[in-house]
Amino acid sequence: MDAAMALYALRGFDQTTVAEIAKRAGLTERTFFRYFADKREVLFAGSEAFAETVVRALGAAPTSLSALGAVNSALEPLSNFFTDERRDFARRRNAIIAGNADLLERERLKLSALAEALAAGLRQRGVPDSTARLAADAGVSVFRLAFDRWIGADEDFVSALRGSMDDLKTLTA
Amino acid sequence: MDAAMALYALRGFDQTTVAEIAKRAGLTERTFFRYFADKREVLFAGSEAFAETVVRALGAAPTSLSALGAVNSALEPLSNFFTDERRDFARRRNAIIAGNADLLERERLKLSALAEALAAGLRQRGVPDSTARLAADAGVSVFRLAFDRWIGADEDFVSALRGSMDDLKTLTA
DNA sequence: CGACTGATGTCAGTATATGCCATCAGCGTA
């Protein structure tokens, strides 16, 4: 992962070959592909843990909450991922992703997987399907907005999340 | 496109090579790649026209409308794309996409491009950035929901759209 | 000591994708 990140940052994602990454890491190409399904996946390794955190928090949210309220409280634990110390790393990672269409594509897929997981969790709470899907999507939108705020300014993630959620509320007001 | 669709449906996307598509279409592989950037793009050829329609309609929406109202009215012209005659084709296309991760990935990217275009249009109407992004994303969510309804039942697209937009409203109520 | 296991290496092969040059048909113009 370190080797890949460094090379992607240095000469860009497209201009980096798996052979180069492997060599830098002191491994063979074949071994690289045993750990990562493809060249992009290196940058999205932690994404399952990420989604799991959200889903678990959703499961733990009080049943009294509305669909959106539950989603909101499911996003809060993500502040453990988005701490001040990791902001710099996140910025570098983000710059790489933003600069390449294939990586953006993968990111969207991961986010939509997150949305589906959220929707499934909501349905389990008894939320009707269409509501569940819309609330889940809205949650991901709010998350993206909060993430951009967190990464752009020195605002901490919880407050960015709160601000974004407020924006959503004014949207429909 | 016909050749590709037929083969994708017949033996699946992964099991179909570009060489086979080209042969069936009476062309060479090289020519295939002059028309389509990659193997997936065949299924998303019309997507720019699609996005343009939405953006144009958004530009034409009365300025008195709220952000969400404008997005809603921007989606309505899509009923021209989703007519009864095209439902069958859409179903076949959808089944292919749903069955393959790479294709799903590409679809997400197209939808997120649509969301970005919508957001840009909203900003041009004076909508603040975060509101614009959230409203655009919500619009795409509503569209997806409406599309699934349209494709699943024999409901026509405008009514599916209306129903989905209602769901969004009850979500935040 | 021998069997098993997990991680890695080696190698061969397939498919995607791109660049470069050749060809050829159609079309307008001197």
Next chain:
DNA sequence: TACGCTGATGGCATATACTGACATCAGTCG
């Protein structure tokens, strides 16, 4: 008519991503 231009296609070479099959080797357990 002859000429040159243009756009679409073919042909070829090549890089790179990925996959499957088998070999190797270190550790470990009985």
